[in-house]
Amino acid sequence: MNTAVLRTEFRLFRREPGAVFWVFLFPTLLLVILGSIPSFREADKSLGGLRPVDAYVPIAVLIALIMSGVQTLPQALTGHRERGILRRMRLTPVRPSALLSAQMVVQGTVALGSALLALLVGRLAFDVRLPKQPGGYLLALLLAAAAALALGSVVSSLSRTTKIAGAIGSAVFFPMLFCAGVWIPVREMPHAMARVVQLTPFGAAARALDRAAAGQWPGWEHLGVLALWTVLLTAGAARWFRWE
Amino acid sequence: MPTVIEMTDLRKSYGGRAVVDGVSLAVEEGEIFGILGPNGAGKTTTVECVEGLRVPDGGRVRVTGLDPVADHDKVARVLGAQLQESELQPKLTVREALELYASFYPSPLDWAPLAERLGLTGKLATRFGKLSGGQKQRLFIALALIGNPRVVVLDELTTGLDPRARRDTWKLIEDVRDRGVTVLLVTHFMEEAQRLCDRIAVIDKGRVAALDTPAGLIRRSAGATVITFTPSAPLDDHDLAALPALAAIERKDGRITLSGTDETVNAVITLLARNRITAHQLRVVDATLDDAFLDLTKEEAA
Ligand SMILES: Nc1ncnc2c1ncn2[C@@H]1O[C@H](COP(=O)(O)OP(=O)(O)OP(=O)(O)O)[C@@H](O)[C@H]1O
Numbered sequence: 001m002n003t004a005v006l007r008t009e010f011r012l013f014r015r016e017p018g019a020v021f022w023v024f025l026f027p028t029l030l031l032v033i034l035g036s037i038p039s040f041r042e043a044d045k046s047l048g049g050l051r052p053v054d055a056y057v058p059i060a061v062l063i064a065l066i067m068s069g070v071q072t073l074p075q076a077l078t079g080h081r082e083r084g085i086l087r088r089m090r091l092t093p094v095r096p097s098a099l100l101s102a103q104m105v106v107q108g109t110v111a112l113g114s115a116l117l118a119l120l121v122g123r124l125a126f127d128v129r130l131p132k133q134p135g136g137y138l139l140a141l142l143l144a145a146a147a148a149l150a151l152g153s154v155v156s157s158l159s160r161t162t163k164i165a166g167a168i169g170s171a172v173f174f175p176m177l178f179c180a181g182v183w184i185p186v187r188e189m190p191h192a193m194a195r196v197v198q199l200t201p202f203g204a205a206a207r208a209l210d211r212a213a214a215g216q217w218p219g220w221e222h223l224g225v226l227a228l229w230t231v232l233l234t235a236g237a238a239r240w241f242r243w244e
Numbered sequence: 245m246p247t248v249i250e251m252t253d254l255r256k257s258y259g260g261r262a263v264v265d266g267v268s269l270a271v272e273e274g275e276i277f278g279i280l281g282p283n284g285a286g287k288t289t290t291v292e293c294v295e296g297l298r299v300p301d302g303g304r305v306r307v308t309g310l311d312p313v314a315d316h317d318k319v320a321r322v323l324g325a326q327l328q329e330s331e332l333q334p335k336l337t338v339r340e341a342l343e344l345y346a347s348f349y350p351s352p353l354d355w356a357p358l359a360e361r362l363g364l365t366g367k368l369a370t371r372f373g374k375l376s377g378g379q380k381q382r383l384f385i386a387l388a389l390i391g392n393p394r395v396v397v398l399d400e401l402t403t404g405l406d407p408r409a410r411r412d413t414w415k416l417i418e419d420v421r422d423r424g425v426t427v428l429l430v431t432h433f434m435e436e437a438q439r440l441c442d443r444i445a446v447i448d449k450g451r452v453a454a455l456d457t458p459a460g461l462i463r464r465s466a467g468a469t470v471i472t473f474t475p476s477a478p479l480d481d482h483d484l485a486a487l488p489a490l491a492a493i494e495r496k497d498g499r500i501t502l503s504g505t506d507e508t509v510n511a512v513i514t515l516l517a518r519n520r521i522t523a524h525q526l527r528v529v530d531a532t533l534d535d536a537f538l539d540l541t542k543e544e545a546a
Pocket residue numbers: 258259263281282283284285286287288289290328
């Protein structure tokens with residue numbers, strides 16, 4: 001990891017208003033909009049007495065991870081490759097992998113920052129309780145972020161151009177949002193569907209975050225699914241990634 | 245003089261076609277070594293093997309005794325390069341790029357005077373994406389030099405530069421060479437090659453077609469001297485064709501253009517004197533590197 005490259009990539013991220021909006025602001029904005037609907041602030045029996053707005057905080061957190069993982073990270077990596085920036089880096093004593101890891105750190109940090117923002121706004125504006133099992137929540141969050149970044153690297157590995165990266169990113173984006181429970185929270189899904197969804201990275205992440213928010217340990221089976229995805233996707237990215 | 249860049253029987257193929265087909269060169273310390281050649285001759289492929297960006301299919305490349313692929317990290321510390329084509333992050337400013345790349349090297353140059361010499365001082369706050377083509381080129385020249393390298397590889401150094409910037413850049417490269425830096429330069433500008441290069445390799449179809457000093461290349465090419473005149477009376481074609489060391493005859497609007505050597509000049513004058521013919525508007529000029537280049541790469545053009 002080269003700190004000068006990291007600082008530069010951070011600065012460049014801040015100069016992309018689109019990325020800043022979608023990764024950092026949009027998840028919380030969505031939470032605020034949904035939370036403004038009165039019925040979302042009433043306890044719901046099917047949610048085990050939680051209010052929909054409570055259930056949407058972990059979803060907002062996952063949207064931040066998905067945005068950075070399958071949208072902004074592959075765009076940035078593929079763009080750097082397409083423009084020959086990674087190739088130019090190979091001429092210097094700093095390896096192009098410094099640029100790759102800097103992008104991961106930047107995207108991961110911004111996504112986690114966005115998650116924190118969603119938690120804080122949920123707490124302050126809608127009185128959503130902070131996770132009762134903070135250690136488990138943090139662990140699930142970090143694993144989910146790792147899986148999202150690994151997924152983004154695979155998308156970038158399979159995309160020759162930023163156009164293709166955009167297309168693959170969008171194709172992956174909506175199924176990932178579905179698995180995270182944007183339309184139906186995972187815990188409310190029919191049993192058979194939930195079983196499948198829980199095997200996907202963001203389905204597992206949604207369940208793990210839910211449980212940690214409620215004060216339970218996130219569950220090794222969900223954490224295990226996340227860890228397995230991270231390992232598989234990282235191996236795939238390492239195998240398929242091209243520097244030029 | 246120790247050899248700084250050495251290529252032995254370098255080979256590289258794409259899709260079964262040999263693009264670099266057995267190139268051997270030795271570039272010595274402190275010289276500016278030029279590579280000329282038609283488009284697609286394999287120049288960029290050759291120098292990118294030196295930079296370690298491409299892996300040769302055969303042969304050997306050494307830069308300061310190191311393998312640019314196996315010892316990539318060590319080579320990167322002593323070699324600076326400007327690629328024929330490359331880009332930076334569009335929103336990175338010139339100053340940020342200079343500072344960033346300077347931070348990569350153990351003992352970089354001070355970037356401010358370098359930017360000054362390349363006329364970039366007024367553009368330090370401009371983002372890469374907003375620079376003109378020539379300004380981008382100047383920035384890449386700066387980035388090639390910023391690590392204070394021992395060896396610099398420049399692929400089409402002044403393409404896109406205006407005439408003044410071109411001359412300023414030549415001066416800069418000469419100053420760099422005077423500090424003892426070895427320069428490998430790919431160019432399409434004969435004036436640039438003639439002014440800067442100590443030696444030149446002409447590469448054609450992936451092979452070294454000629455290797456000499458600029459003056460040597462001109463001397464060696466057929467038709468190094470060009471004689472033009474308008475004869476006061478018709479000259480016999482037979483007599484002209486019999487001239488020694490003649491490379492070409494051209495007749496146009498009564499004017500005759502002959503290319504050959506000094507020997508040809510002497511013979512023409514004798515021929516004219518013998519036939520009592522006056523040569524009006526007689527001009528005798530040395531061929532340029534341009535002519536030599538066209539001569540050496542003739543088949544390619546045909
Ligand atoms: N990555 C590649 N894949 C396939 N073919 C390639 C590749 N790189 C170069 N070539 C081919 O190799 C040949 C030589 O290319 P190269 O770029 O070395 O030429 P050059 O001498 O630098 O030409 P120019 O003066 O136009 O820059 C060309 O015919 C080109 O099409």
